[in-house]
Amino acid sequence: xxxxxxxxxxxxxxxxxxxxxxxxxxxxxxxxxxxxxxxxxxxxxxxxxxxxxxxxxxxxxxxxx
Numbered sequence: 001x002x003x004x005x006x007x008x009x010x011x012x013x014x015x016x017x018x019x020x021x022x023x024x025x026x027x028x029x030x031x032x033x034x035x036x037x038x039x040x041x042x043x044x045x046x047x048x049x050x051x052x053x054x055x056x057x058x059x060x061x062x063x064x065x
Contacts (some may be wrong), residue, residue, distance in 0.1 A: 003036045005036070011026065012027075012029050013026075013032070023039065
């Protein structure tokens with residue numbers, strides 16, 4: 001999911017690129033960048049979890065004869 005940092009006054013907001021959702025507001029750009037990194041890690045783990053679950057289900061139904 002693409003993210004952007006938007007400066008609002010003296011704060012930095014992490015938002016979806018289309019601006020439809022704000023994930024957090026931070027006192028510095030660096031703090032906002034850290035949140036984006038965490039969001040990317042979380043999305044990757046979620047995708048990997050889904051793939052692993054699918055593979056486990058698939059291998060569980062495989063006929064090994």
